[in-house]
Amino acid sequence: MENHLDRLLAAYCSPTLAGIKPASLVSCDRTLLPDLPRRLREYRQAFAPRGMRFEIVCACKGRYLLLVYHRAALESRMADPRMQRVLTSFGYPASGPLETLLWTLKRRIALTDGFPHEIGLFLGYPIEDVIGFIRHAGRNCKLCGYWKVYGDAEAASRLFDRLSRVCRAVTGRVERGETLLEVFAAA
Numbered sequence: 001m002e003n004h005l006d007r008l009l010a011a012y013c014s015p016t017l018a019g020i021k022p023a024s025l026v027s028c029d030r031t032l033l034p035d036l037p038r039r040l041r042e043y044r045q046a047f048a049p050r051g052m053r054f055e056i057v058c059a060c061k062g063r064y065l066l067l068v069y070h071r072a073a074l075e076s077r078m079a080d081p082r083m084q085r086v087l088t089s090f091g092y093p094a095s096g097p098l099e100t101l102l103w104t105l106k107r108r109i110a111l112t113d114g115f116p117h118e119i120g121l122f123l124g125y126p127i128e129d130v131i132g133f134i135r136h137a138g139r140n141c142k143l144c145g146y147w148k149v150y151g152d153a154e155a156a157s158r159l160f161d162r163l164s165r166v167c168r169a170v171t172g173r174v175e176r177g178e179t180l181l182e183v184f185a186a187a
Helices: 004-017 036-051 070-080 083-090 098-111 127-135 154-176 180-187
Strands: 023-029 052-059 061-068
Touching: 004 036, 004 061, 004 154, 036 052, 036 061, 036 180, 052 098, 061 070, 070 083, 070 098, 070 127, 083 127, 127 154, 154 180
Parallel strands: none
Antiparallel strands: 023 061, 052 061
8 A cells, every 4th residue: 555644754854864864844634644643653652763653633623734843953942032033023932842832823823814934933934034024025136946035045956956956865765665764664
């Protein structure tokens, strides 16, 4: 049987599972993955020794929004005073623990039609790109790839290439029959 969850995570979360990004976000169709909360137990257990977490941040009518993150990397990123200043401006508690920041993010997702723009900080986007996106309402970026770039376009382009290579490599292995657990257990 085809493992839709492995394919989805390989396509959208490989850079996080490989340790390149602190977090990834993926939308999961509830009709294709109605048992996602139960299935995540296996992933949580298998990836816990690597510090990986799998958390549903929104369970909407038609989809689950799944945040896959490396706990230590995300905690370190959120401890940066620049991140804290930006998050505080959006109503996050000053220097709160990661659990509180994630709870606030979940609440903001639930109260917003789209995504709260600061979500990019959680996903590892450079702070200047998140601030630029907010300031310019998504227009006038220097480069558009995994996110809209307002800062260092050359560095972002190199990172976009790296992220794409990792996604292709992991997705290829999963397409050839390996499970995501096998791919990353061997890493």
